[in-house]
Amino acid sequence: MNSTTFKWAGLLTAASVFAAGAAIAEPDNNTLVIEGQEMVTDVAAPEGSPLSRVYSGWRFRSPETQAFEMDDFENPAFPAVELGEALWNTVEGEAGKSCATCHEDASETMKGVRASMPKWNEKRGKPHTLETQINACRTDNMKAEAWKWEAPNMLAMTAYVGLQSRGMPVNVQTDGPMQSWTDKGKELYYTRVGQLDMSCANCHEDNYGKMIRADHLSQGQINGFPTYRLKWGGLGSIHRRFSGCMKNIRATPYKRGSDEFIALELYLASRGAGLSVETPAVRN
Amino acid sequence: MRTILKLGLAGACLAGAAVATAHAGNVAPMDVKFTDDGVTQSLTGAAGDVAKGRAVFSNRKLGNCLACHVNAEQKEHSFHGEVGPPLDGVADRYSEAELRAIVINSKKALTDETIMPGFYSLDLGVRVNKKFTEKTILTAEQVEDVVAYLTTLKE
Numbered sequence: 161m162n163s164t165t166f167k168w169a170g171l172l173t174a175a176s177v178f179a180a181g182a183a184i185a186e187p188d189n190n191t192l193v194i195e196g197q198e199m200v201t202d203v204a205a206p207e208g209s210p211l212s213r214v215y216s217g218w219r220f221r222s223p224e225t226q227a228f229e230m231d232d233f234e235n236p237a238f239p240a241v242e243l244g245e246a247l248w249n250t251v252e253g254e255a256g257k258s259c260a261t262c263h264e265d266a267s268e269t270m271k272g273v274r275a276s277m278p279k280w281n282e283k284r285g286k287p288h289t290l291e292t293q294i295n296a297c298r299t300d301n302m303k304a305e306a307w308k309w310e311a312p313n314m315l316a317m318t319a320y321v322g323l324q325s326r327g328m329p330v331n332v333q334t335d336g337p338m339q340s341w342t343d344k345g346k347e348l349y350y351t352r353v354g355q356l357d358m359s360c361a362n363c364h365e366d367n368y369g370k371m372i373r374a375d376h377l378s379q380g381q382i383n384g385f386p387t388y389r390l391k392w393g394g395l396g397s398i399h400r401r402f403s404g405c406m407k408n409i410r411a412t413p414y415k416r417g418s419d420e421f422i423a424l425e426l427y428l429a430s431r432g433a434g435l436s437v438e439t440p441a442v443r444n
Numbered sequence: 445m446r447t448i449l450k451l452g453l454a455g456a457c458l459a460g461a462a463v464a465t466a467h468a469g470n471v472a473p474m475d476v477k478f479t480d481d482g483v484t485q486s487l488t489g490a491a492g493d494v495a496k497g498r499a500v501f502s503n504r505k506l507g508n509c510l511a512c513h514v515n516a517e518q519k520e521h522s523f524h525g526e527v528g529p530p531l532d533g534v535a536d537r538y539s540e541a542e543l544r545a546i547v548i549n550s551k552k553a554l555t556d557e558t559i560m561p562g563f564y565s566l567d568l569g570v571r572v573n574k575k576f577t578e579k580t581i582l583t584a585e586q587v588e589d590v591v592a593y594l595t596t597l598k599e
Contacts, residue, residue, distance in 0.1 A: 352569035355561070355576040357551075359569075362559040367527050373511045374523035411571045 186369035187219035187378075192438070194230055197327045203434040210365060216435050217378040220369070221444055225390065228442040237319055237388035237440035240312070240395050244320025247313055253304025259317075262301065266324055274318075274325035275437050278426045280337045287341055287422055290318050291397065309416040315395040318386050322439030330383050330437060332429045345427025348420055354411030360424075375444075380405075381432040382425065384441020391444060398425050470584040473566045478552050482541030487548075487564065487584035497593030500586045507563070507582065507590055517597060528560060533599030544591045547582075563587060 192199040201216035218226060228234050248259045248266055263269040278287035281296075288296065294317055295306040307314040334342040349360045363372065364380035371377070386395040399421045403413035414420040471477075471487045486492075500506045502521055510518065512527035534543070545553035549562035562568075563582040582590070 353571050354569045355572050355579065355581060357561050357567075357569040358559060363527075366559065370526045371523070372525045372527055377527075406571070407573070409569070410573045410576045411569060412573050 187215040190219065190223070190226060192216070192218050192226070192230065192436075194326070194438075195232055199327060199436040199438060200329065200434060201436070206430065206433040209431060211379065211431070214381065214432055214435055215368075215379055216383060216432075216438065216441075217381050217443060218384070218438065218441065220376040220378040225442060225444050228388075228390075229384075229438065235388070235440065235442055237386075237395055237442065240316040240388075241319050241323055241440060243313070244316035244318075247317055248320060253298065253302035255301060255303040257302045259297070262297075266321065270321045270324035272325050272328055274322035274439055275328040275330055276332055278332065278341075278422055278429065280333060286419070287338060287426060289398075289417075289422055289425060290321060291417065294318065294321070310397055310400055315386050315397065318397070319395055319440040322386065322437065325437040326439060327436050329434050330429055330432050332426060332433070334426070334430045338426065341423045341426050342430060344420075345423035345425070345430075348424045349427055353406060354409035356409045358409050360405070379432075380428065381435060382428045383432050383435040384438035384443070386439065387441045387443050389443050395440060398428075473548075473564055473580055476548055476564065478545055478549075479541075482539060482543070482545035482553065483548055484541040486588055487544075488588050490588070492585070492588030492590070492592030494589075494592045494596055496586075497589035497591070500582065500590050501593055506586060509590075512560070515597070531594070531597055533597060535595045535598045540591060540595050543594045544587070547587055547590055547594075563590075 187202070192201050199216070199218075201219050203214050205211040205214045218229060228236065232238055245266075248263075251258045251261070259266070274290060277290045277293070279293075280286075281288040281293075284292070284296070291307075291309055291314060294314065298304045299306050307317075332338070352359045352362070360380060363377050368377045368379045382398050382401075385398045385401070387401070388395050392400075397416065399416040399418075402421055402424060403416065406413040469489050471485065476483055476487070477485065498518070501509045501515070502518055504511075509515070509531070510521055510524050512525040514524040514526060514530040514532065516530075516532045518524075538546070542553070546560075547563050549565040549567070550558050550560040551562055551565075551567070554560070561581060564580045564584065564587045566578060566580065568576075
């Protein structure tokens with residue numbers, strides 16, 4: 161597109177500052193400690209990142225919203241976590257098994273799982289998200305029905321399993337068979353979508369730290385999912401959040417569980433490498 | 445206002461070429477002439493309405509300009525965004541033709557890297573929601589109303 165024919169192109173310089181790469185990062189300086197454990201909410205960006213520092217979305221929220229996540233008794237996601245724990249021990253399906261039948265104590269066996277998802281699965285020939293891994297266990301091993309992506313039971317289980325990694329650094333594989341998926345996710349991240357013609361990067365890379373009306377733009381990190389959003393009045397998946405963003409830009413969202421959203425989830429996880437898993441986080 | 449907008453756009457999206465004729469006399473999005481001075485011709489051939497433009501400016505479903513811009517002239521609305529530059533005194537910095545060009549398609553007027561949507565452009569992102577396919581964010585009249593309003597923002 162020809163963009164520099166105007167005699168007032170001199171204004172370009174000033175405009176470009178707003179347009180690209182000059183975000184004034186303004187996360188706050190608060191420290192997130194949950195049940196005595198300090199979370200990493202600010203870390204040097206991984207190699208090859210366009211960011212210099214990586215910040216958890218928690219650092220962009222109001223003190224009132226932040227407080228919800230600092231105490232598990234205040235965290236409104238915990239009734240769902242308790243449901244997840246009950247489901248973990250519930251026998252379902254024709255095989256007569258529960259999660260615990262094979263995996264026993266989740267606090268031991270599920271430690272680190274959330275931190276490394278999405279993860280390559282050879283049998284599937286594509287990455288597993290936490291949701292697809294849980295459903296594979298249900299259908300293949302338990303001979304039980306799969307849960308829907310956003311079903312209350314699925315959210316409860318992803319929250320419960322995710323909690324076992326809380327405080328551990330996000331660390332996903334991006335090379336080998338995951339390389340092409342990471343690349344696809346990156347391409348999606350920088351593709352402008354919708355009538356409003358914006359990419360993820362326009363807000364979350366170029367302008368994080370700024371106010372967009374009453375909302376403080378974060379880096380769009382996904383280390384706290386499933387997340388309890390006050391706006392939702394409940395837990396929601398990463399893919400639900402992607403979908404909401406795309407609708408705001410007046411685009412048709414990809415489907416939850418689609419290859420596109422799996423790729424985007426992987427790429428975003430890689431951008432947030434080193435942040436602590438905060439599942440289940442609380443946001444506005 | 446919304447109803448009129450919807451009817452107008454429904455007519456406009458029957459076919460690409462129909463956009464130009466939906467409102468007789470209006471310049472179609474693909475026919476807008478960007479010059480060294482900006483877009484010098486009114487899209488409707490007439491001057492916009494300042495009061496209507498002021499309303500379009502703050503309407504979240506239309507201009508939604510406060511999402512990204514501070515504008516002290518509308519301080520009855522709280523929470524002005526800071527993604528774009530403040531618009532206080534914007535008419536001292538840009539001519540009417542330049543303001544029109546920026547509102548119509550900031551990617552042509554400023555830089556194609558800008559986050560600012562083109563409000564009278566069909567050069568859109570991929571996967572546009574069906575409700576908005578082949579539709580501009582604002583009508584020609586609304587663009588002229590907003591431009592008329594912006595030209596009043598002097599310090």
